[in-house]
Amino acid sequence: MFNLTDEDEEGKRRDWYLPIGEYVLLFSNLEFELLNWIDLLSDNRVLRRITRTFQFSRMHNVLFELIDAYEAPQGTKEKWKREWLKARAMSNTRNLICHNPPIDNFRLAINDDGEVSLISRAVEVHILKKPIGEPRSGLSLKKLTKDIEKLRNLLIRLDSMHTEEIVRFN
Numbered sequence: 001m002f003n004l005t006d007e008d009e010e011g012k013r014r015d016w017y018l019p020i021g022e023y024v025l026l027f028s029n030l031e032f033e034l035l036n037w038i039d040l041l042s043d044n045r046v047l048r049r050i051t052r053t054f055q056f057s058r059m060h061n062v063l064f065e066l067i068d069a070y071e072a073p074q075g076t077k078e079k080w081k082r083e084w085l086k087a088r089a090m091s092n093t094r095n096l097i098c099h100n101p102p103i104d105n106f107r108l109a110i111n112d113d114g115e116v117s118l119i120s121r122a123v124e125v126h127i128l129k130k131p132i133g134e135p136r137s138g139l140s141l142k143k144l145t146k147d148i149e150k151l152r153n154l155l156i157r158l159d160s161m162h163t164e165e166i167v168r169f170n
C-alpha cells in the first residue's frame with residue numbers, strides 16, 4: 001500500500017482517484033439499469049421489491065429468468081442476454097477496485113554496500129486476499145481506463161435496448 005504521508009506517492013495515488021470514482025459511479029448506473037429491466041420484465045411487485053435487496057449477481061440471475069419467460073422473439077432475448085453477460089464480467093473489476101487499494105508493487109534491491117531498498121515496478125490493484133503477484137499481473141490504470149470505456153458503451157447499449165425493444169414488446 002502507499003505511504004499516505006509521502007508526497008511523491010501522493011502523485012501516484014492521485015492518478016487513480018478519478019478513474020476509480022468514475023468506474024464506481026458508472027457501475028452504480030449499471031445496477032440501476034438492471035433494476036429497471038427487472039421492473040419492466042416482471043409484473044410481480046413482490047419480486048421487484050425483494051430483488052432490490054440482492055447482490056448484483058443474484059439480481060443478474062433473476063433478470064435472466066425473467067428474460068427467458070418474457071414474450072419476445074428468441075433472437076431478441078439472446079441479444080439481451082449477451083449484453084447482460086458482459087455486465088457480469090464488469091462486476092469483477094468493480095469488486096476489485098472497491099475492496100482493494102492500488103498498491104505500489106515493488107522489488108527489493110541490494111546494492112554493493114549491503115543496503116536494501118525498494119524499487120517501484122508498477123502501481124496496480126491486486127486482490128489482497130491472495131499473495132501479491134508479479135508486477136503487471138493486477139489491474140493497471142491503463143486497463144481500468146479501457147474498462148471504463150467498455151462499461152460506458154455497455155450502459156448506452158443496455159439503455160437503448162431498454163427503451164426501444166422492451167417497451168415495444170410491452
